[in-house]
Each structure stands twice: as structure tokens, then as C-alpha cells.
Amino acid sequence: MNSSSNATHLPAPPMVWAQRKDKIFLTVQLDNIRNPKIDVKETSLHFRATAGKDNTEYEVLLEFNKEIDPEASKQHNTGREFFFVLMKKEESQGFWPRLSKGSVKLHFLKTDFDKWRDEDDSDAEDQEDFNLDEMMQSMGGLQGAGDGGALPDEGEDSDDEDLPDLQ
Known part of the structure; x- marks a missing residue:
């Protein structure tokens, strides 16, 4: 089987990818994925599943450009x-x-620009684990978010003193 071929001639699912020095981010863009059959090997990923309201079957075999570590790799169906x-x-x-191993452009595989970093981008800019909720909690939360955005009570405040007239 050559890179990204389908043995059963099922359509390949739409996918996006990005990379870092030590990992690849790959996302299969299908909703309502059912019965996924996944085989991750050092040199390839085989994905087959039913998805969508019409129960369409999808399948792809991606042969990687270089080797990955299947044991350390993770997957998650949202x-x-x-x-x-x-x-x-x-x-x-x-x-x-x-x-992919081959140089042929794969019509179903696109760049994930939300996760993409160029080789010369600094590691400090990596945001693959970015989580707004965690960031806001660590900063004390959103001001006024817990009370529906209400303003604090109108009362005497230290900066409510009379200001001199502008001249």
C-alpha cells in the first residue's frame, strides 16, 4: 500500500496537522465519530470510523515521513x-x-494554522496546552464574571473627593 492509500476505497476523512520538534498534532475533522478503529504504528496511522448523521464510513492509512513512538502518543475523541x-x-x-512519506499532496490533509509553529519560533511561544480558564483562575478570575458583570456597590470611595475645577 502506498502512502495514504485506501484498501477499501472509502473516502479519507478531512484532517489537519501541525508539528513541534518532538511531536505531531493530527486532528481528524469529523463529528459524531462512532466505532473508530485505530492502529498507530511507528511508521503509520490507520484510521477507520463511521461519522456524521448519514453514517458515512471513512478510512485512511497515513505513512509517516519519519518514525513516531506509538507508546508515548495519545489520542482523544471529543x-x-x-x-x-x-x-x-x-x-x-x-x-x-x-x-507523509510520499511527496504527493494529500487532498484531505491541511495545515492546522491554529497550532502551527515554524522551526525558528521560540519554544516559549508554544501554546498547545493553552487553556483560558486555567489562565484566568491563576490570575484571580475574570473581574465581575461571577456576578453577571454587576458593578460594585456605589458608596463612598477614597477617590470620590472633590476635584479642583479645570482652568
């Missing part, structure tokens, strides 16, 4: 998308020129 964090093997680390 119901709206299926996320993979594929950890690159130590000797495969660094930025890959492309995700």
Missing part, C-alpha cells in the same frame, strides 16, 4: 473531532519537511 498527539522518536525529532 465527539466533534478526533485528536492525536504523536510523539516523534528521538532520532526523528526536529521539523519534518512534510507529514
